[in-house]
Amino acid sequence: MFMTPVVLITGFLGAGKTTLINQLLRGDHGLRIAAIVNDFGAINIDAALLADAADSVIGLENGCICCALQGDLLRSLRLVLERSPDLIVIEASGGSDPRGILEVLSDPILTGLLRTDAVAALVDAEDLAAAPQRLRDPLWQAQVRAADFALISKGSLSPGLQAQLAMFRKPLISLQDQGIPLALLLGESGALRKAPEPGRVTADHLASLEWESPLPLDPEGFTAALQEIAPQLLRAKGWLRFAPAPGDLHLLQLAGQRASLSPAPPRSDVTGAKLVLIGLRESFEPEELARALDQSRRIG
Numbered sequence: 001m002f003m004t005p006v007v008l009i010t011g012f013l014g015a016g017k018t019t020l021i022n023q024l025l026r027g028d029h030g031l032r033i034a035a036i037v038n039d040f041g042a043i044n045i046d047a048a049l050l051a052d053a054a055d056s057v058i059g060l061e062n063g064c065i066c067c068a069l070q071g072d073l074l075r076s077l078r079l080v081l082e083r084s085p086d087l088i089v090i091e092a093s094g095g096s097d098p099r100g101i102l103e104v105l106s107d108p109i110l111t112g113l114l115r116t117d118a119v120a121a122l123v124d125a126e127d128l129a130a131a132p133q134r135l136r137d138p139l140w141q142a143q144v145r146a147a148d149f150a151l152i153s154k155g156s157l158s159p160g161l162q163a164q165l166a167m168f169r170k171p172l173i174s175l176q177d178q179g180i181p182l183a184l185l186l187g188e189s190g191a192l193r194k195a196p197e198p199g200r201v202t203a204d205h206l207a208s209l210e211w212e213s214p215l216p217l218d219p220e221g222f223t224a225a226l227q228e229i230a231p232q233l234l235r236a237k238g239w240l241r242f243a244p245a246p247g248d249l250h251l252l253q254l255a256g257q258r259a260s261l262s263p264a265p266p267r268s269d270v271t272g273a274k275l276v277l278i279g280l281r282e283s284f285e286p287e288e289l290a291r292a293l294d295q296s297r298r299i300g
């Protein structure tokens, strides 16, 4: 009997999971791929970024599919299976411990319907170089430990970091040098799998804020606000319009040290701005962040 293969993509905030899945969906493999994505914040940005490329996309927001949303994930999987895709890709939020998701995938209700083919962890080379303490983050470690292999994004790891990562005993694949390992992602990595250690790490050390503006922003005010708040942020993403040309929608991406704005396809639900900001709880001040961003609404 055919069992639908499932690929789980995990990795820390901003490591490149959505980017990888987009490339996978658009690849020249002829497969009908369904995607299930889970954003850390309440605004479902990843689902929108993948919507054009997948056979079907289900976005699960406002919670984590490794714990609070386990039931939603199970329902989504059953819904997606009705469409008989060739492959299901699940993007775990950067705040998930993949063990909770693997638990759902082995739920007896799904027995005989799907099989977990690959668990890949994205490892952000830029982020590790700038913040090597990430290697000690229990959530980051849980994501790498649960994976069959690690995909290194955003450049190469220094020899020192490579040696530290080697302690996790996972095959390391450089996306920059080796490209996307389609064979591993599409079915040949099951042999690498070992049962994950029991337990679950939570994302209690992370905090998030959803910030919206009904009005377009002042570009200079926004740039100044972003510079001011950047030290508190691990990740920010969302859509923006600026006052001089409110017809143009922009996608903001901030991951680690890098921020970018790019043109985004039209959306009628964003008249000004819709952003999700994520940081470490110990240094994350939502009121302060909102106050700084509110300033960028003031034009002139």
Ligand SMILES: Nc1nc2c(ncn2[C@@H]2O[C@H](COP(=O)(O)OP(=O)(O)OP(=O)(O)O)[C@@H](O)[C@H]2O)c(=O)[nH]1
Residues within 6 Å of the ligand: 011, 012, 013, 014, 015, 016, 017, 018, 019, 020, 039, 046, 093, 094, 122, 153, 154, 155, 175, 235, 237, 253, 254, 255, 260
């Ligand atoms: N230079 C470079 N940038 C990348 C690469 N992969 C992703 N990015 C950029 O990193 C940012 C975050 O990428 P995403 O794919 O959204 O990361 P993510 O892991 O899905 O993020 P979350 O779901 O928010 O945790 C975006 O600005 C991407 O364009 C890469 O291999 N190289």
